[in-house]
Amino acid sequence: MGCKSSTLITLERLPPASKCRENRRKQQLIPSKYKQMANRLKSQPGLNASLVDDDNDIHDVPCDECKSQYIIGDRYRCLECTDFDLCGTCFEKRRETDEHKNGHAFAHFRIPTELFGTPITDDSREVTLPQLIEKFKSIRHEKIACDGCKTNPIVGIRFKCDTCSSYDLCLKCKTAKVETNQHKSNHPLVVIGENNLQEIDIDDIKLGQKLGEGAFGAVYKAKWISRNRDVACKIISIQPTQMHLFQSFKRELAAYNELSGAYILKLYGYALRQAKSVTDEMQCALIMEFMSRGSLASVIREHEKLSLSCKLDMAWHIASGMRKLHDRKMIHRDIRPDNVLVNGYYTAKIGDMGIARDFRSPGQYMTTVGCQPYMPPEFYTSNYDQSLDVFTFGLTLYYLFNEKNHLFHEPSRKIILPEKSPVFDELIRYCTLDDQNQRPSALELETTFVTYKRVFEKHIRVQHQDYEEQSVEVQNRIFQEFYDSFSPKASAALKEKFPRASSRAQVIIDPDGVKQLLLMLLQVATKDE
Known part of the structure; x- marks a missing residue:
């Protein structure tokens, strides 16, 4: 048995906006503890304090793996350990x-002090597995079947696999640790509420500055009033003759509903303003997290001085988000600097899921929708797969490390990389090969960047304890020297672990294998020190 295919979300399944209103007063009574924490974080070297995101993105709990004093962004609380929390990064690293x-099993906090749209004041009492089992005991998850026992619908608490695509278990099958051909008992599970996405009262959103505009809508910086939270709001206005846009809106909702991760743009919910008559337009809105630095393209255009180490982190973030997409059997089709968003802490996330598709559905994604200067040769044949994302990611890497665009020869539709990248040049050209069968997988790319990150962190702990106090120019010199020395060893080890099969092949790498690779490379680096 395998994982069931992704299905379009039905708006009827989502909770009414009245549930948001019920919690407004309670939410406003919870005191904010985060201003002082945010001020400490803003004082860290290398951060532009004016762009550090709103203080209410900080959870007043430490990560029990990386030992960060506070968790920023997504927080995952284990429901089977005593007082054990992970930040999004450590959760993604398994x-x-x-x-x-x-x-x-985990509870996923997208917002501090709130879970499933309800204020939380005491984690130890309110966020336990027995408490959540009781909370959801009478909930029917319409159109969601258990992939273990095939009960349809799941009644009671629902566990969603964070590794498999659209894979859900009921309490009985979760307790029995049911496995299938694809799902294994060591895959993390996330408790899903009555619905993964909530409807937000459109009058609870106050629009502000317009951030961008496309063919079918615009994105605004906005205020989610009842949460006192800055958000990004994508508004799509639909005329009575454009109901195909409403289907596109539902597909984007479905893509976000299927995904959650540290490096995928967070969607809080959606809002609707129904047409008052058959001739009036309908308004649909996606309420997303606000990324204060804007797109990767704007970060580079504004000539922010980013160190190579910071760029390595961002490359890893994007690769990790892409790997999460591909694990879900999805293809984004438009990964490029304009669609990668960056927050105040230089965390990069993949956004704009409007044309993402389940690549297992024949005919659903075989269209020439995309930004042509970023498209590989197979795009024009309408016969492509996830390796298209790897190609566009490679061009995004070129832009990130060279701080300039590649060239596009429109008559021949050829991509040209005129300059050599200071780091990862071979990898960039590997990603952008015309032969889609020879491109790396998202997992290989993620593992590559994690490897360099882990070994470089060890290198500066041993050799350059004052690295963080140095100028960007000095930091880049230190990183370049490290890269030139370490790259031959890392490339050889990674090529052995990931044969040049293709991004299309189902390369199975168990987590222990990746850990052993990292350990081996760390040992090599230690000997060299």
Whole structure:
């Protein structure tokens, strides 16, 4: 048995906006503890304090793996360990301890002090597995079947696999650790509320500055009034003759509903303003997290001085988000600097899921929708797969590390990389090969950047304890020297672990294998020190 295919979300399944209104007063009574924490974070070297995101993105709990004093952004609380929390980064890395294992169930906090749209004041009392089992015992998850026992619909608490595509378990099958051909008992599970996305009262959103505009809508900086939270609001106005746009809106909702991760743009919910008559327009809105630095393209255009180490982190973030998409059997089709968003802490996330598709559905994604200067040769044949994302990611890497665009020869539709990248040049050209069968997988790319990041962090701990106090120019010299020395060893080890099969091949790498690779490279680096 495998994972069931992704289905379009039905708006009827989503909770009414009245549920948001019920919690407004309670939410406003919860005191904000985060201003002082945000001020401490803003004082860290290398951060532009004016662009550090709103203080209410900070959870007043430490990450029990990386030992960060506060968790910023997504927080995952284990429901099977005592007082164990992970930041989004450590959750994505599938970190384990002697007590905590990957197959445990988690509660996913998208917003501090709020879970499933309800204010939380005491984690130890309100966010436990028995408490959530009781909370959801009578909930029917319409049109959601258990992939273990095939019960349809799931009644009671619902566990969604964070590794498999559209894979859900009921309490009985979760407890029995049911496995299938694709789902294994060591895959993390996330408790899903009555619905993963909530309807937000459109009058609870106050629009502000317009951030961008496309053919079918515009994106605004906005205020989510009842949460006192800055958000990005994508508004799509639909005329009675344009109901195909409403279907596109539902597809984008479905894509976000299927995805969550540290490096995928967070969607809080949606809002609707129904047409008053058959001749009036309908308004649809996506309420997303606000990324204060804007797109990767704007970060580079504004000539921010980013170190190579910071760029390495951002490359890893994008690769990790792409790997999460591909694990879900999806293809984005438009990964490029304009669609990568950057927050105040230089975390990069993949956004604009409007043309993302489930690539297993024949005919659904075989269209020439995309930004042509970023498209590989197979795009024009309408016969492409996830390797298209790898190609566009390679061009995004070129822009990130060279701080200038590649060239596009429109008559021949040829992509030209006129300059050599200071780092990862071979990898960039590997990603942008015309032969889609020879491009790397998203997993290989993610592993590559994690490897360099981990070894470089060890290198500066041993050799350059004052690295963070240095200028960007000095930091770049240190990183370049490290890269030139380490790259031959890393490339050889990674090529052995990931044969040049293709991004299309189902390369199966178990987590222990990746850990062993990292350990081996760390040992090599230690000997060299």
